[in-house]
Amino acid sequence: MSIRVGLTGGIGSGKSTVARHLEARGAWVVDADAIAKAATAPLGAAIPSILEAFGSEYVAADGSMDRQRMRARVFQDSSAKLKLESIIHPIVSQQTMAMAAQAGLRPVVFDVPLLVESGHWLHKVDWVWVVDCQPETQVRRVQERSGWSRDSIEAVIGQQASREQRLAAADAVVFNEGVNLQELHSLIDDLAVRFGL
Structure with missing residues (x-):
């Protein structure tokens, strides 16, 4: 069975950017949010x-x-x-597992916003990767991309696991703060080599 990584992070953390780069490296990415939508x-x-x-x-x-x-x-x-x-x-849950079964020998990355909150995901993956940044950075990024009010963004952040809870569940942390895209890709590449992706 191929390696299974659970990728998570709060709103505005840059989790989707990390998932896209892992996909470009050859991982089979299963986007739980897209399935829910x-x-x-x-x-x-x-x-x-x-x-x-x-x-x-x-x-x-x-x-x-x-x-x-x-x-x-x-x-x-x-x-x-x-x-x-x-x-x-x-x-x-049913559709993510069905999609993961199509991966063959490629490493599978489950892109799951609520991985820590749901509990059962931790038993389905070999490693948990958390994309992390400062809360103020989350707010700014979401405002820039979606135009939401600060109150709306903070309400979503309040519904998600706390930063501390996510970090406590992490086997690896991608700290997406104060780095450009090339530097972020280098961080991901280093972790991918370490974890055999």
Whole structure:
């Protein structure tokens, strides 16, 4: 069986940039967030259960989950968050494993934003890589790319595992702070050689 790495990091940490470079090096990247988004897109696998659990007001006119309304709901209501996760997580888990099975002998990188929070992911990977940076850097990056307000970004950060929790779970840390893209790639390359990717 090929090496399996769980790649995680808080919003705005640069996790997707690290995943893209690992993919360019030949790793088989399985993007759990993309699978979750597909599950809540029009005709997505999670939509019937979302309709049943939350009602039609949480499904947009195009048949996708109304992300803005659902985000507001789960931030205010922890039971709604758990209900949504109980719908989406099994779909993501099943599809990520199905995609990983296609890797052959290539190392598999599971790009999972909530790897530490979910608990069960830690048992499915050989190594955990955490992409880390200062919280203020996270806020700035997300503002620059998405135009979100500071309050919205800090609300998302507050819903994710703390920086300390992620670092405690890490076998390797990619510190994406104060480096340019070439320097970041060098950091990733060094770690990839160390971990046999």
